[in-house]
Amino acid sequence: MSLIVENLSCARGGRTLFTGLSLRADPGAFIALRGPNGAGKSTLLRALAGLSPSRGSIRWGETSLAEDADAYQEKLLYAGHLDAVKPALTVDENLSFWAELHDGSAEALESAMARFRLKALASIPAGQCSAGQKRRLGLARLVVTERPVWLLDEPTVSLDAESARDFAGTVSAHCAAGGVVIAATHIELGVEGGRELWLDRFAAVPAKDGLEAADDPFLDPAFERENIT
Amino acid sequence: MKAVFLRDLRLAFRLGGGAGQSLAFFLIAITLLALGVGPAPDLLSRLAPGALWVFALLACLLSLDRLFQADYEDGSLDHLLLAPTPLEGVALAKSAAHWLTTAAPLALFAPVLGAMLNLPDAAMGTLVTALLLGTPALSLIGAIGAALTVGVRRGGLLLSLLVLPLYLPTLIFGAMAVRAAAEGLPVLEPLALLGALTLGCAALGPFAAAAALRINLS
Amino acid sequence: MNNSIWTFANPHNFMRLSGVVAPWAAALAAITLAIGLGWSLFATPPDYQQKETIKIFFIHVPAAMMAVNIYAVMVIASLIGLIRSHPVSHLVAKAAAPIGAAFTLVAIITGALWGQPMWGAWWVWDARLTSVLILLFFYLGYLALWNAIEDPVKAADLASILCLVGSLFAFMSRYAVEFWNTLHQGASLSLDKESHVADVYYAPLLVMILGVYLLFIALLMVGVRTEIRARRLRALRIAQIGQADAALTRTAAAGNPASAQ
Numbered sequence: 001m002s003l004i005v006e007n008l009s010c011a012r013g014g015r016t017l018f019t020g021l022s023l024r025a026d027p028g029a030f031i032a033l034r035g036p037n038g039a040g041k042s043t044l045l046r047a048l049a050g051l052s053p054s055r056g057s058i059r060w061g062e063t064s065l066a067e068d069a070d071a072y073q074e075k076l077l078y079a080g081h082l083d084a085v086k087p088a089l090t091v092d093e094n095l096s097f098w099a100e101l102h103d104g105s106a107e108a109l110e111s112a113m114a115r116f117r118l119k120a121l122a123s124i125p126a127g128q129c130s131a132g133q134k135r136r137l138g139l140a141r142l143v144v145t146e147r148p149v150w151l152l153d154e155p156t157v158s159l160d161a162e163s164a165r166d167f168a169g170t171v172s173a174h175c176a177a178g179g180v181v182i183a184a185t186h187i188e189l190g191v192e193g194g195r196e197l198w199l200d201r202f203a204a205v206p207a208k209d210g211l212e213a214a215d216d217p218f219l220d221p222a223f224e225r226e227n228i229t
Numbered sequence: 230m231k232a233v234f235l236r237d238l239r240l241a242f243r244l245g246g247g248a249g250q251s252l253a254f255f256l257i258a259i260t261l262l263a264l265g266v267g268p269a270p271d272l273l274s275r276l277a278p279g280a281l282w283v284f285a286l287l288a289c290l291l292s293l294d295r296l297f298q299a300d301y302e303d304g305s306l307d308h309l310l311l312a313p314t315p316l317e318g319v320a321l322a323k324s325a326a327h328w329l330t331t332a333a334p335l336a337l338f339a340p341v342l343g344a345m346l347n348l349p350d351a352a353m354g355t356l357v358t359a360l361l362l363g364t365p366a367l368s369l370i371g372a373i374g375a376a377l378t379v380g381v382r383r384g385g386l387l388l389s390l391l392v393l394p395l396y397l398p399t400l401i402f403g404a405m406a407v408r409a410a411a412e413g414l415p416v417l418e419p420l421a422l423l424g425a426l427t428l429g430c431a432a433l434g435p436f437a438a439a440a441a442l443r444i445n446l447s
Numbered sequence: 448m449n450n451s452i453w454t455f456a457n458p459h460n461f462m463r464l465s466g467v468v469a470p471w472a473a474a475l476a477a478i479t480l481a482i483g484l485g486w487s488l489f490a491t492p493p494d495y496q497q498k499e500t501i502k503i504f505f506i507h508v509p510a511a512m513m514a515v516n517i518y519a520v521m522v523i524a525s526l527i528g529l530i531r532s533h534p535v536s537h538l539v540a541k542a543a544a545p546i547g548a549a550f551t552l553v554a555i556i557t558g559a560l561w562g563q564p565m566w567g568a569w570w571v572w573d574a575r576l577t578s579v580l581i582l583l584f585f586y587l588g589y590l591a592l593w594n595a596i597e598d599p600v601k602a603a604d605l606a607s608i609l610c611l612v613g614s615l616f617a618f619m620s621r622y623a624v625e626f627w628n629t630l631h632q633g634a635s636l637s638l639d640k641e642s643h644v645a646d647v648y649y650a651p652l653l654v655m656i657l658g659v660y661l662l663f664i665a666l667l668m669v670g671v672r673t674e675i676r677a678r679r680l681r682a683l684r685i686a687q688i689g690q691a692d693a694a695l696t697r698t699a700a701a702g703n704p705a706s707a708q
Contacts, residue, residue: 013598014685051307053447073311082304088243089236100232101312141308204689217534218675218682222459228466229676373612377605381595390591391609394584395616398623405627422626426619437612444604 001061002026003048003149003180008056009204010043014216017043018202021056027148027178030171030191035199041184042081044199045151048182049078060149076149081157083138087127091118091137094126095144102145109144115170116140117163131158139167142174150174152183230318233309237326248334251288255335258284259342270347277346278356278407285335285360286396289367292331293392294385296323296375297442306379310446316439320372324434328368336360348411355410359423363403366427369434370395376441399426458675461535469668476661483658487651500564505652507557509659510550511575514582517547517663521589522614525607534678535671537603540610541593542670546663548586554579574628578621585613599678 002024009019017040025031033041047054050065050073058065058072065072085094095118099109113119116136126134135158142150150171156164164187171181172191181191222228241248262280266272300306309319339360340353348356374392378384406419487505521540528536558576559569570576592609596602 014600014682015689049307049311051310051446070315074313076311078307078311080304080307082307084304084308086236086240086303086305088240093236093239097232097236098308101309101314103313216682217458218679219686220457220459223462223679226459226463228459228462370616373608377592377609378595380601384595387591387595390584391588394581394588394620395612397581398616398619401620401623401627433612433615437608441605441608444601444608447601 001148003029003182004057004059005048006057008044008047008054008058010040010047010052010054012040012043012052016204018199019204021199021202023197025149025180025182027180028175029180030175030194031182032194032196033182033184033199034196039199039203041199042153045078045080045153045182045184048149049073049076049151051078075147076151077142077145077147078151079139079142079153079155081153083134085126085129085134085137087125089126090123091126091129091133092122094137095140098141099144104144108146112140112143115143116166132160132163135159136163139170143170148179150179150181150183152181152185154184154186156185156187230314230322233314233319234322234326237323238330241326241330248330251292251331251335252338254288254291255284255338255342258287259345263346274347274349274411277343277348278352278411279404280346281339281343281348281356281407282360282400282404285332285339285364286367286393286400288335289332289364289371290389290392290396292327293371293375294378294388296327296372297379297438298375298384301379301445306442306446310443316442317435320376320435320438320442321431324365324368324372324438327371328365332360332364332367336364348407351413352407352410355416355420356407359403359406359416359420362420362427363399363423366399366423366430367396369427369430370399372434372438373441376438376445379442380445399423402426458535458679462672462675465668465672469665469672472661472665472668476658476665479654479658479661483651483654487648487655491648491651500561501648503557503561504648505655507554507561508652509656510554510557511579512656513659513663514547514551514554514579517543517550518582518585518614518617521547521610525610528603529607529611534600534603535675537607538671538674538678539667540607541603542667542674544586544590544593546666546670548583548590550659550663551579551583551586555583572628574625577624577628581620581624582617585617589613599681 004025005021005023008021010017017038021044023031033044035041043052046052048058050058050069060072060075063072063075086097089097092113095109095112098104099106113122116139118133118137118140121129121133121137126137129137135155139155152171156167159167168191171183175181175191259280262276262284263273266276297306300309310316312319336357339356343353343356371392374388374395377391378388381387402419402423406416406423409416409419483505488502491502493501521543524536524540524543527533528540555576558579562571562573562576563569589606589610593602593606596605
């Protein structure tokens with residue numbers, strides 16, 4: 001199955017960020033989102049997760065986000081730029097909560113702790129962890145449950161070189177197992193066979209009169225045509 | 230749902246000792262009332278039913294603003310929305326945890342404060358019953374308000390402006406039951422209305438709260 | 448579709464329609480209210496029991512009616528706004544709220560003015576007065592939520608949810624308050640009791656009610672027009688920023704071969 005996106009456009013705060021974006025991610029694909037600040041990388045990831053509204057079609061195989069959001073969302077994992085870590089809970093409790101929420105198995109939990117080198121930290125409150133350790137805890141969620149699509153927003157921020165390399169290995173393994181990874185990142189993750197998607201190619205082009213060919217009814221050209229003020 | 234419920238309970242006990250702060254607030258408020266109106270026992274006993282309910286309401290309100298906001302700010306709410314548990318279930322579980330850590334202990338502790346306000350002994354049973362029956366509605370309604378204002382920084386005052394008017398029916402029936410008990414009148418009718426209100430809120434609250442959360446996350 | 452009522456839910460169609468209707472509604476409201484006030488204040492006899500204070504009632508009753516009816520208008524507009532995502536519908540609810548709050552306040556103040564000579568106190572916790580006061584809180588909460596949220600699209604949906612939930616609770620509060628009031632000595636004289644409306648007062652009262660309805664329509668149109676202008680201004684500003692930003696991005700892209708591919 002593949003992640004298929006057709007003619008997607010997204011807006012944030014009343015402004016269209018990009019339009020006409022189409023992409024197809026077949027099993028094993030790694031797509032790095034590129035583009036300047038404000039191009040809409042985070043918004044695209046949130047839209048692909050079904051968190052932010054978008055226009056166009058997003059589907060995984062036959063499962064469409066618009067038609068059956070729950071079934072579609074069961075195919076993906078999203079890791080935003082926030083770690084979603086509770087400082088008052090221990091590292092172990094944080095990850096166990098996640099596992100329980102997703103019916104993750106005890107073995108998967110165990111191997112996630114090992115893979116992200118969290119075992120030594122298991123019983124300390126997450127609030128006492130460094131930023132990099134918290135990030136590892138946040139990313140460890142990806143391997144507690146098995147979902148084909150990973151949507152990652154700047155996953156390697158605050159990771160040291162070794163952890164970033166480890167993480168690149170985890171991502172490669174996921175792709176090799178037939179998963180799909182879409183990641184917004186400023187640095188090379190070093191994943192084999194990845195491709196880049198430059199979001200600024202889809203930037204909404206303002207029309208020459210200064211108005212975007214707008215979906216916004218308040219920018220209806222009829223206002224100017226009929227001289228309504 | 231169980232996982233969310235247990236996590237929220239655990240967080241409530243780690244941060245601020247669970248119900249301790251609400252109980253302390255309740256006690257201080259009663260003391261302020263007595264200091265404000267004077268020590269006359271019959272005056273206090275007449276004020277007691279309403280005052281106990283108003284303070285329970287305020288204690289509940291004051292702990293509401295973090296109900297969803299902490300999860301919103303650290304990104305957990307995104308994950309809860311994407312998780313297999315429906316967001317309505319999450320809202321219900323969080324309301325239940327909120328009730329268990331704020332209002333339920335108040336209800337059990339209320340006879341002590343009732344005694345301090347000279348509330349007749351005959352009304353104590355009704356006081357506890359009414360609080361146990363009525364305060365879940367406060368947490369459930371509060372969840373709607375907390376979900377609406379989750380994206381507003383320093384939304385505490387706004388939250389009280391939104392939520393307190395919604396608390397009026399609960400307050401009216403709750404205080405009425407206790408007052409009726411103190412005067413030796415039948416209490417079944419206000420108690421039944423209070424229970425109905427809580428059931429209605431359990432049906433409505435999680436849906437309204439989840440809808441508001443989805444809008445706020447988009 | 449062009450003949451459908453929903454075309455007026457489009458901002459520029461609404462502007463065109465309201466540009467014509469609002470002045471007429473305002474003029475009719477002014478005439479009707481002038482007739483109604485003149486008639487009710489100067490051409491009706493004092494009541495045998497309430498003396499001249501009966502005349503407060505010509506303001507109070509229409510205001511109290513509008514207090515409730517405008518909230519109903521907001522509920523309907525919010526519902527349509529939520530279901531059909533019509534921006535103008537949301538703006539109708541938003542523009543109606545301050546008008547409704549003002550009528551509610553007028554109803555409360557005139558109630559208090561009437562109560563002073565009648566009950567000997569400025570404020571009595573009469574079931575009806577209390578219900579109207581509670582309604583004011585719902586209006587204030589609704590307005591506060593709109594003001595607190597930056598993004599108008601989110602604010603519209605959230606305020607609609609509050610309005611719908613609020614309507615259920617306002618309704619419940621109304622009956623709860625009546626229930627609550629029965630435990631007390633009821634006020635012997637109530638302001639709005641129909642039995643007090645003698646025929647001499649009935650006709651001028653109807654004129655006043657018609658007048659406040661027209662006034663509401665005129666104020667609502669003006670209010671929605673203002674909201675539409677504000678939204679258009681905001682959208683134009685954002686588009687302008689977007690344009691400037693796009694120009695900058697193009698300049699930057701010209702110097703960056705990788706993104707020009």
